[in-house]
Amino acid sequence: MKYHPSAGVRMHLIIISDVNKPKHYTTDYYMQNLVVRRGQEFVMQVTFNRPLDTTTETV
Template sequence: MLDLENINMCQNINKPNHFSGAYDTQNLVVRRGQEFVVRVSFNRALVQQDDFQLEFLIGESGSGTGSCRINKSQADGTTDFWFCRN
């Protein structure tokens, strides 16, 4: 079974890239239309049959006024890097 171990929002990379380091929040602040980095760690290496989903909710308190849902399947053969543009 594939288990999530950690999600790192890479604030040390994203804050400077999105000019959002001065905001007084623990949450990640990114600019619309710009790429950002997230690192997801699992309990084991991914295999081709693995499927997982990430959902990013945008808005006040994660109200979902906008969202990006990523469905990832290893069937495409990639294991280390992928991206979504919405």
């Protein structure tokens, strides 16, 4: 499938709470939003609606 370079890019973002909560000691926080600690890494999955052209685009 070909995409026009100027076409809008949409993305779907998944914050992987099962991995992030234990690493940030927030498993006892009962909320839908992710709570992370400042300065610590967190894991997320990003899916775009078209292939990424690494010669002209960066993430």
